[in-house]
Amino acid sequence: MITTVVQFAYIIATGLFVFSLHWMKDPKTARRGVFAGVTAMAVAILSTMLEPGIVNWEWIAVAIAFGFIVGIPLSLVPLTAVPQRTALSHSFGGLAAGLVGTAKYYLWLNEGPENLSSFRMIAIIAEIILGFLTFTGSLLAAGKLQEIKWIPQRPVTYRFQNFINIGLLAVAVILGILLIINPVEYEFLFPVIIFLAALFGVLLIIPIGGADMPTVISLLNSYAGLSAVAMGFVLDNKLLVTAGALDGSSGLILSIIMCRAMNRSFTNVLFGAFGQVQKAKAGVEQRSAKTETFEGAAQILEQANKVVIVPGYGMAVAQAQYRIRELYDLLTKLGVDVKFAIHPVAGRMPGHMNVLLAEAKIPYEQLVEMDDINPDMPQVDVVIVVGANDVVNPAARTDKGSPIYGMPIIDADKAKMCFAIKRSMNPGFAGIENELYYSDHTFMLFGDAKDVIGKLVAELKNL
Amino acid sequence: MLSKTKILLLVNFILTPVIVLASDGQPAANQSTDFVSMLFVFMLATFIGLGVITRVSRLLHTPLMSITNAISAIAVVGSLILTGHDYPTYITILGAVALFASMTNIVSGFLITDRMLKMFKTKETKKS
Numbered sequence: 399m400i401t402t403v404v405q406f407a408y409i410i411a412t413g414l415f416v417f418s419l420h421w422m423k424d425p426k427t428a429r430r431g432v433f434a435g436v437t438a439m440a441v442a443i444l445s446t447m448l449e450p451g452i453v454n455w456e457w458i459a460v461a462i463a464f465g466f467i468v469g470i471p472l473s474l475v476p477l478t479a480v481p482q483r484t485a486l487s488h489s490f491g492g493l494a495a496g497l498v499g500t501a502k503y504y505l506w507l508n509e510g511p512e513n514l515s516s517f518r519m520i521a522i523i524a525e526i527i528l529g530f531l532t533f534t535g536s537l538l539a540a541g542k543l544q545e546i547k548w549i550p551q552r553p554v555t556y557r558f559q560n561f562i563n564i565g566l567l568a569v570a571v572i573l574g575i576l577l578i579i580n581p582v583e584y585e586f587l588f589p590v591i592i593f594l595a596a597l598f599g600v601l602l603i604i605p606i607g608g609a610d611m612p613t614v615i616s617l618l619n620s621y622a623g624l625s626a627v628a629m630g631f632v633l634d635n636k637l638l639v640t641a642g643a644l645d646g647s648s649g650l651i652l653s654i655i656m657c658r659a660m661n662r663s664f665t666n667v668l669f670g671a672f673g674q675v676q677k678a679k680a681g682v683e684q685r686s687a688k689t690e691t692f693e694g695a696a697q698i699l700e701q702a703n704k705v706v707i708v709p710g711y712g713m714a715v716a717q718a719q720y721r722i723r724e725l726y727d728l729l730t731k732l733g734v735d736v737k738f739a740i741h742p743v744a745g746r747m748p749g750h751m752n753v754l755l756a757e758a759k760i761p762y763e764q765l766v767e768m769d770d771i772n773p774d775m776p777q778v779d780v781v782i783v784v785g786a787n788d789v790v791n792p793a794a795r796t797d798k799g800s801p802i803y804g805m806p807i808i809d810a811d812k813a814k815m816c817f818a819i820k821r822s823m824n825p826g827f828a829g830i831e832n833e834l835y836y837s838d839h840t841f842m843l844f845g846d847a848k849d850v851i852g853k854l855v856a857e858l859k860n861l
Numbered sequence: 862m863l864s865k866t867k868i869l870l871l872v873n874f875i876l877t878p879v880i881v882l883a884s885d886g887q888p889a890a891n892q893s894t895d896f897v898s899m900l901f902v903f904m905l906a907t908f909i910g911l912g913v914i915t916r917v918s919r920l921l922h923t924p925l926m927s928i929t930n931a932i933s934a935i936a937v938v939g940s941l942i943l944t945g946h947d948y949p950t951y952i953t954i955l956g957a958v959a960l961f962a963s964m965t966n967i968v969s970g971f972l973i974t975d976r977m978l979k980m981f982k983t984k985e986t987k988k989s
Contacts, residue, residue, distance in 0.1 A: 412906075415932055419913045422925050425981040432975045435928055439935070439967055446938045452945030454953055461944060461957040465964020472965065473972035480923060480973070487930045487970060490962040494936040497962075501943050501955035508949075517896045619926055623933045631899055633939050639899055640906040645933035647910030652922060742919070749922030756980040762920050763983060 400448055407445030408637040414438030415641050419648070425762055442637060477757045478714045481615060481746040485540035488618045492532025495625035496592070499525035502632050503588060507581065514581040521631035523574035526588075527595040528625035535599030536618045542603070543611060543746055553607040563601050570594035606667075608711070609788065611746045613656040613667045620649025652748045659742035659768075661804040687823065690841035692850070695817055696857035700732055702779035706771060708739045708808050709751050712785015712820075716847035722784065723758035724855045732858075737764055739771040739781075739808045741789035768808050778813040783834075785819065785847050791832045816840040819850045924977045931970025937963035 414434045421431030452458075475483050499522050506513040541549040573587045573594070606614050623645025630638030657664060690698075699705060707726075713719060729736050738760065744751045752765055775781075783790055790810040793800040810816050811834050818835055820842060834840055843850050917925050940963050943956030 415935075416909055416913060418928065418932065419910070419917070419925075422917045422921055422928065423913075424918055425920060425978065425983075428921055428924065428978045428981070429975060432928060432971055432978065435932055435974075436971050439931070439937075439971070442935060442938055443941065446941045447945075449942065449945075451947070452941070453947050454945050457944050457953055457957045458941065458960065461940075461960035462964050464961045466968050468961075469965040469968025470972065472969035473976065475973075477977070480927075480977075483969070483973065484923075484926055484930060487927075487934075487966045490966050491930065491933050491936065494934070494940055494959040494962040494966075497955045497959040498936065498939045498943055501948075501952045501959075505943075505948060505952050615926070619929065623929070626933045626936050627903055629936055629939050630903075631896070633942065634895065634899070635938060636899065636902050638935055638938060639903050641932050641935035643903055643906035644910040644913075645929040647907050648914045648925060648929040651911060651914045652926065655919075655922075740919075747923060748926065749919065749924070752920045753923045753977050753980070756920075756977070756982070759980070759982060761984040762981050765920060767919055 400450060404445045404449055407441050408635075411438040411442040411445075411637055412640045414441070415644055419644060477753055478717065479544070480753065481611065481750065482540045482543035484747060485536045485543060485615055485618065488615070488622045489533050489536030489540060491622035492529045492536060492618075492625055494529075495622075495629050496526050496529030496533055496595075498629055499529060499632060500588075500592065503581075507585060511582045516578055518632060519578040519581050521628050523578060523591065525625055525628035525632055526592055527570055527574065528621050528628060530592050530595040531599035531602065532618055532621040532625055533599065534596045535603045536622075538600055538603040539606070539611065539614060539618065542606075542608075550604075551608065554604045559601075559605060563598065566594055566598050566601065570598065608746065609660075609743070610667050612743050612748050612750070613653050613660070615747050616649050616652035616656055617664075617667075618649070620646050620653060623647070623649055656743055656748060659806060660802075661806065687835045687840065687842045690817065690843060692843070692853040692857045695841070695843060696854055696861060698815065699729060699734070699780060699854070700858065700861055702729075702734055704774075704778045705729060705734050705736045705780045705782065706739050706775070706778045706810075706813065707736065708741070708781060708783045708786050708790055708810055709755065710741075710744050710784065710786025710789060711746060711750075712787075712847055714745060714750065714754055714785070716785060718784060718847040718851055719754045719758040719760075721848050721851035721855060722755070723760055725851055725858070726760055726764075728855060728858050737766050737771060739768060739810075740765055741768050741786070741808055744786060744789055768806060772809045772812075775809040775812040776814075779815060781810045781813040781816045783810055783816065783818040783820075784851070787820075787832055790834055792837075793831075793833055796833075810834060811837055811840075814839065817843055819843045819845070819847050821846065920981065921978075924974045927970050927974040927977065931967050931974065934963040934966035934970060937967060 415438045418431045418435035418438060421427040421434065472483055503522050538549065542551055545551060570591050573591050577584045577587050577591065603614065623642045626642030627639050627646060630636065630642055657667060707722060726736050738755060740751050755765060756762060788802055790808050791802060792811045794802045794805040794807045797803055816834065816839060818840055822844065835842060937960065940956050940960035944953055944960050
């Protein structure tokens with residue numbers, strides 16, 4: 399009887415999860431989505447507690463209490479730190495799946511090896527490989543994003559890297575197959591598989607650089623979901639399978655969007671070591687970019703009708719979004735139409751820029767996607783590039799030798815005038831010179847993004 | 862645009878009962894049929910996921926990732942079962958760590974999603 403009640407509760411939870419994601423389609427309904435998600439989760443947890451045989455309440459209470467103690471501060475991180483928080487929680491998800499798989503295997507091994515059917519073993523092996531590789535991989539990704547000192551930020555590459563990585567995974571899978579064939583006799587292989595999966599997770603992320611983080615985070619999101627699905631297969635629990643599949647497909651779609659936005663394939667992101675493609679073009683003549691004074695720039699902005707701001711990761715680093723908000727307010731008051739052009743891979747995770755600008759209370763109607771703003775670019779009077787580089791590099795359109803060739807970009811060069819805010823003329827992440835900065839109608843404003851925008855705001859107020 | 866949304870919603874409404882039926886089937890005669898029904902559920906849920914997620918506004922991709930993060934912490938169910946039952950202590954410990962990890966994801970995932978979504982404001986709400 400209780401089991402039936404629990405199953406029905408799980409059905410309700412599944413439906414609510416679907417609605418929760420459905421409501422994320424629009425910012426107006428999105429908070430309802432959170433409510434549906436919380437309700438679904440509460441239904442799932444409470445009904446599971448109804449199941450007969452649950453006795454260790456002290457353990458459950460302590461674990462849940464610690465979950466709250468760690469979870470609440472993690473939800474209060476500054477929004478610039480959201481990518482690393484997300485990576486960290488993927489790693490927690492992977493860890494949970496890996497541990498449950500491990501516990502289930504040893505439980506069945508010791509208390510009834512007849513339960514270790516081939517199907518269950520396949521699910522267990524999938525669960526621990528996915529779980530532990532997500533755990534270590536995401537942990538390392540979080541470390542890289544947090545810029546922890548002893549973790550190299552730059553992609554690390556060595557000879558035969560891809561060969562070693564794929565070989566390692568292949569070995570883990572082969573050992574897994576052996577274990578599926580004879581789960582009792584090859585027991586000693588189980589920890590070895592865990593170790594190989596964890597090692598593979600680390601080696602997978604080591605060659606990944608900052609610009610590829612949005613794709614990799616999405617991919618790890620997908621893995622975390624799939625490891626929950628595998629757990630569902632192990633525990634014979636359909637709620638786990640459905641919720642995990644929702645997460646898995648979400649990660650998959652986000653990674654596809656990210657890959658498309660960079661015109662690269664999955665394999666290229668994972669095995670290409672983007673940051674290393676720095677074959678500097680031979681014979682780049684020393685050109686000088688034009689600069690503009692803050693006063694001059696402010697005057698031009700005041701005269702403009704249409705202004706587009708292109709934010710990039712540099713804006714997040716400099717925490718410039720509040721100053722941008724001041725600039726937006728001033729210009730809007732002067733009757734200037736200000737829009738923000740958001741490239742899908744700007745920042746370190748999908749949608750990163752939107753959240754930062756929303757935090758600064760910029761109305762979300764002003765945030766425009768790349769594909770929607772590009773046709774209007776020739777009518778735009780001034781484009782302000784704030785801490786973005788590769789996503790506005792015209793070389794992606796024209797230079798076949800460039801590593802970013804073919805990547806869709808925001809057509810900042812087509813606007814009537816362009817201000818680029820940059821610390822120095824150092825090339826961006828991909829190590830590629832940006833033609834935009836040498837264009838006739840581009841003017842550089844050197845300095846920290848926050849300071850520069852602050853000075854522009856001050857000048858505009860003086861006018 | 863609206864009609865497309867309606868069609869997709871309709872598809873969801875049709876597919877959800879399919880999942881429900883698949884979930885509520887009779888106890889399988891043997892394990893392999895049960896495994897197949899699980900694969901069915903997985904496949905259909907993936908299609909629903911793909912359908913729903915493609916329509917999520919690009920504005921909200923970061924909150925989307927936090928909320929799916931919290932949803933995939935449904936692993937809490939498995940952890941609860943492991944921790945709660947009267948199993949050997951090492952199993953309870955593994956389960957408790959997994960329970961802690963999932964609970965952290967649930968709490969921080971939903972809270973930060975809500976925190977971010979509160980920030981998305983339109984011009985109208987700003988004036989009022």
